[in-house]
Amino acid sequence: MARTSLTGSRIRERRTMVGRKQADLARAVGISPSYLNLIEHNRRRIGGKLIRDIARELGVEPAALTEGAEAALLTTLREAAANDAGATEELPRLEEFVGRFPGWARLLAETRQRATDLAHSVEVLSDRMTHDPFLSASLHEVISTVTAIRSTASILAETRDIDPEWRDRFHRNMAEESARLAESAEALVRYLDEASSTEFTASTPQEELDTWLRESGFHFADLERALPMEPATLVKRSEAIRSSAAGAMAVSHLTRYRKDAEHMPLAAFQEAATASAFDPAALAARFDVNLTAVFRRMASLPKDRVGAEIGLVCCDGSGTLTFRKPVDGFPLPRYSAACPLWPLYQALSRPMAPVRRWVELGGRNPRRFLAYAVCQPSQPAGFDGPQVLEAAMLILPQELAQVPEPEQPLELGTSCRICPRAACAARREPSIMAEVF
Amino acid sequence: MSKRVLLVEDEPNIIEAIRFILSRDGWSVETHLDGATAVDRIVAAPPDVLVLDVMLPGKSGFDILKEIRADPATAALPVLMLTAKGQGRDRELAERYGASCFMTKPFANAEVLKTVNALKSGAFGRV
Numbered sequence: 075m076a077r078t079s080l081t082g083s084r085i086r087e088r089r090t091m092v093g094r095k096q097a098d099l100a101r102a103v104g105i106s107p108s109y110l111n112l113i114e115h116n117r118r119r120i121g122g123k124l125i126r127d128i129a130r131e132l133g134v135e136p137a138a139l140t141e142g143a144e145a146a147l148l149t150t151l152r153e154a155a156a157n158d159a160g161a162t163e164e165l166p167r168l169e170e171f172v173g174r175f176p177g178w179a180r181l182l183a184e185t186r187q188r189a190t191d192l193a194h195s196v197e198v199l200s201d202r203m204t205h206d207p208f209l210s211a212s213l214h215e216v217i218s219t220v221t222a223i224r225s226t227a228s229i230l231a232e233t234r235d236i237d238p239e240w241r242d243r244f245h246r247n248m249a250e251e252s253a254r255l256a257e258s259a260e261a262l263v264r265y266l267d268e269a270s271s272t273e274f275t276a277s278t279p280q281e282e283l284d285t286w287l288r289e290s291g292f293h294f295a296d297l298e299r300a301l302p303m304e305p306a307t308l309v310k311r312s313e314a315i316r317s318s319a320a321g322a323m324a325v326s327h328l329t330r331y332r333k334d335a336e337h338m339p340l341a342a343f344q345e346a347a348t349a350s351a352f353d354p355a356a357l358a359a360r361f362d363v364n365l366t367a368v369f370r371r372m373a374s375l376p377k378d379r380v381g382a383e384i385g386l387v388c389c390d391g392s393g394t395l396t397f398r399k400p401v402d403g404f405p406l407p408r409y410s411a412a413c414p415l416w417p418l419y420q421a422l423s424r425p426m427a428p429v430r431r432w433v434e435l436g437g438r439n440p441r442r443f444l445a446y447a448v449c450q451p452s453q454p455a456g457f458d459g460p461q462v463l464e465a466a467m468l469i470l471p472q473e474l475a476q477v478p479e480p481e482q483p484l485e486l487g488t489s490c491r492i493c494p495r496a497a498c499a500a501r502r503e504p505s506i507m508a509e510v511f
Numbered sequence: 512m513s514k515r516v517l518l519v520e521d522e523p524n525i526i527e528a529i530r531f532i533l534s535r536d537g538w539s540v541e542t543h544l545d546g547a548t549a550v551d552r553i554v555a556a557p558p559d560v561l562v563l564d565v566m567l568p569g570k571s572g573f574d575i576l577k578e579i580r581a582d583p584a585t586a587a588l589p590v591l592m593l594t595a596k597g598q599g600r601d602r603e604l605a606e607r608y609g610a611s612c613f614m615t616k617p618f619a620n621a622e623v624l625k626t627v628n629a630l631k632s633g634a635f636g637r638v
Contacts, residue, residue, distance in 0.1 A: 229531055
């Protein structure tokens with residue numbers, strides 16, 4: 075049987091909606107009604123001209139009939155099914171379900187997403203309560219000072235014949251301890267204040283920053299002007315950045331952004347980027363900056379100026395993702411670890427050696443991207459200090475890249491758990507999708 | 512007859528207050544600030560009563576207690592544990608490791624004095 079796809083179901087749905095007979099539509103696009111029937115029941119693959127003709131006849135964009143919009147929905151539902159025996163059994167009928175009940179499917183996916191987010195928040199919060207070193211250290215500090223004050227005060231109050239020298243000494247100790255108490259109480263209040271103002275949905279500073287960057291489209295016009303705004307002012311104005319930890323991360327991100335913008339002014343950079351077919355090495359040479367800076371600058375180009383979204387993902391020496399700008403068709407994991415085959419990690423294991431690979435994301439509609447990656451070490455604490463690694467991977471969509479494509483691109487995924495490549499050599503844990511394919 | 516108490520505590524102003532209270536009652540008060548070297552000091556010259564804080568730099572009060580209980584010379588030494596934390600887990604640990612008595616911060620001066628004297632006269636057995 076041909077690979078199933080929802081295109082047929084969508085054609086049928088749309089056709090019924092506009093009230094057209096199957097035979098009538100088939101005639102209009104020049105195929106037999108029985109062939110259209112097979113297509114509508116997802117038993118024949120369909121593409122190219124035929125889909126454009128049908129879309130025209132039905133008065134919709136061809137994209138509305140092809141896959142794409144549902145891919146994320148299917149992934150979410152597959153993940154949801156993994157923890158449920160009954161649903162796992164019915165996985166082969168998932169596409170049929172999504173095709174017939176798109177509204178219910180979306181509701182289920184959203185509910186599942188929300189539940190996952192909330193479970194994560196609960197985890198973060200309970201972790202904070204039980205293992206928060208700052209909280210326990212501040213409480214210890216408060217109790218220690220209170221103990222000293224209470225003890226000293228009662229000596230002063232209850233000892234009638236106290237020696238003047240001792241009395242002065244105890245008064246000094248009291249003053250000292252009460253100043254310390256005021257300070258630690260203040261720090262504690264500030265901390266609790268911040269903890270309670272942090273929204274549940276963005277429970278770590280990294281997530282807070284991610285949300286804000288996503289909402290800003292990863293582009294800051296205020297920093298592109300001839301007299302750019304102060305990063306701290308910009309961060310202060312934002313509603314999304316609430317905790318001081320996220321604030322510090324945002325300021326450091328924007329400071330770097332502003333410096334990149336200074337070295338690679340928007341108009342000139344955009345022109346050079348287009349002219350060089352988005353070649354990072356050419357741009358690095360042209361603007362006399364390192365590759366990572368070019369990656370960052372390319373990812374900050376607004377979509378409407380270059381015609382497509384350019385993705386970027388960065389990690390530190392532990393492989394933890396520190397920056398995520400996803401592109402359509404190349405989803406980035408939010409909580410779980412990423413695919414070990416990403417050129418990002420290849421670059422991380424060989425600092426200073428740039429990597430360029432055509433990659434193909436697994437899934438029903440494999441999409442190709444040109445990935446550039448490089449890892450740059452730095453010595454922020456001086457020559458003898460620890461070496462700090464940062465790797466970055468630029469994700470260039472196929473339509474922007476003008477590098478010849480190999481016959482066999484590097485096949486990779488998002489994260490093992492939702493990756494359909496069952497036989498992958500670098501697999502870390504079994505996939506919940508392996509059995510479906 | 513002199514009564515010797517050793518106070519292992521790292522907060523100088525708490526030391527000062529306890530020293531004052533106990534000295535006025537005729538105690539000779541010695542102090543030690545560092546957790547890491549406390550056991551050597553205790554074993555070298557065991558006092559009549561040991562007042563031991565839980566949160567110490569270098570080594571925790573519980574570890575110190577465990578070690579002195581394992582040494583025959585100090586196995587029966589009366590020990591008053593001081594802790595800044597709540598009652599639950601710390602009290603349990605103090606009892607398990609053989610503290611003679613347990614007191615939470617912030618404490619009342621009179622209570623400390625009463626307990627130290629009671630420990631000296633053997634009023635508290637090992638818990």
